[in-house]
Amino acid sequence: MAHSHAISPSSKNKKKLKQVLALTFLYLIAEVVGGFLTNSLALLADAGHMLTDVGGLVFALIAIYLAERPASPDRTYGYYRAEILAALANAVVLIGISLYILYEAYTRFLDPPEVSSKPMMIVACFGLVVNLAGMFILRKSSDESLNMKGAYFEVLSDMLTSVGVIVAGIIMWTTGWYYADPLLSAAIGLFILPRTWALLKDAVGVLLEGTPADVNTAQLRDTIAAVPGVVDVHDLHVWSLTSGVNAMSVHVVSADGTPPNSVLEQVNDRVKSSYKIVHTTIQVEQEGYTEGETHV
Structure with missing residues (x-):
């Protein structure tokens, strides 16, 4: 798309x-x-x-x-x-x-x-x-x-x-x-x-792709974790492309049986409406999936 x-x-x-x-x-x-x-x-x-x-x-x-x-x-x-x-x-x-x-x-x-x-x-x-x-x-x-x-x-x-x-x-x-x-x-x-x-x-x-001053990563993590069906959040990154245009990538673990598209849509909507984030990359994983990461 x-x-x-x-x-x-x-x-x-x-x-x-x-x-x-x-x-x-x-x-x-x-x-x-x-x-x-x-x-x-x-x-x-x-x-x-x-x-x-x-x-x-x-x-x-x-x-x-x-x-x-x-x-x-x-x-x-x-x-x-x-x-x-x-x-x-x-x-x-x-x-x-x-x-x-x-x-x-x-x-x-x-x-x-x-x-x-x-x-x-x-x-x-x-x-x-x-x-x-x-x-x-x-x-x-x-x-x-x-x-x-x-x-x-x-x-x-x-x-x-x-x-x-x-x-x-x-x-x-x-x-x-x-x-x-x-x-x-x-x-x-x-x-x-x-x-x-x-x-x-x-x-x-x-x-240097530091976290934007107007984004609290702890609150952002909590916002994502509060989405129904999300059991864990990891590998969260937030950075600025330019002033007022922020980007985010994150891995979210969904509970078994939770439709991944529903989790994806809700996470995307919440972070864009509550934070100055324009670009998102969200990876939805099932419990038990493991992958090496550069940020905890």
């Missing part, structure tokens, strides 16, 4: 991602130009962050289009993992940029240059408007998938960074204390690193 190709939850939000990408790219150009004209490391540091956001949104869109492609004999699960590879690449680049920002902040602490604070604040205010618009676009869809939630948090952090740049600009404009620029830059770098590490860890976890 042919199986339908599950659509990633991110897929229906392509239009929103494109809108946020356009806004983010526009602000990225403004930050780069403004950073060089004002000699502000804070703006250039945030521009580096925005660059990874643009790259992440581009990769996410490409990955969504790839994930929508049907499975083939060579790619039996399709191209779901393209989203995860994009997230992994984004995390690696973002870590590199964060470390570079910290290095540049250190050199400027030694000899802080003069910064044109007024133009810097104008650019940051423009960014604040852009980020607030992006948050409004993504707010409702942020609960639909981890990808969309991640995109929403990226825009949220950008908004907070814009506020920080504005504050640093006010400090330098009113006091002439130019240490505020590298200080804020270092704060941006330190703020990015733990979030990026979490993204990297999640992406690696999916690639």
